[in-house]
């Protein structure tokens with residue numbers, strides 16, 4: 001068993017360096033090298049909603065690789081982030097990728113692994129939590145699915161040009177505080193669901209942390225962001241660790 005986890009690549013175009021790195025990484029995700037699972041843990045794209053042709057064409061080389069990976073019977077999961085939403089109509093129905101909106105616990109070769117995007121790690125981020133609620137209302141879902149392709153293309157271009165201020169500055173200002181929040185979240189969630197690993201993203205701070213719960217050592221992993229450090233978390237029956245991309 002080899003499982004890879006990636007998140008928060010925030011791709012805006014297929015021309016950028018991280019898009020090339022992602023395609024190269026996906027090419028290395030093969031059955032012959034023993035890969036069994038691939039987890040997209042949200043915000044892979046800086047903007048993708050629903051099943052619009054605009055996104056499918058824009059990110060075609062990535063889609064082609066995902067198709068090839070699925071055809072090799074490698075299990076691919078996609079956890080929606082806050083920049084990639086309403087994915088199931090294309091990613092599940094057309095590509096065969098199971099999509100999750102919330103957390104999920106997987107049994108991976110003896111390890112119980114809890115996976116989620118991580119947008120609930122910071123309870124003080126009230127503005128974001130409100131936005132999260134709004135984005136997930138039926139009205140927005142309807143608009144996301146039914147907006148004309150032209151409007152989506154406009155929105156997509158706007159999103160691609162939008163300032164990186166929030167994601168590059170605001171989010172990384174208080175690294176220690178964020179790390180505390182990741183650890184607190186893991187220690188809180190273990191009281192609700194049993195797991196050996198908790199894998200999150202969203203807060204853009206790459207972090208590995210372990211703590212003892214009862215008789216067990218629990219591992220908490222935050223995947224960080226490719227804007228700082230392109231990497232994937234690799235889990236095998238021996239345990240896990242980051243690999244540089």
Ligand SMILES: [Mn+2]
Nearest residue numbers: 043081082202
């Ligand atoms: Mn996010």
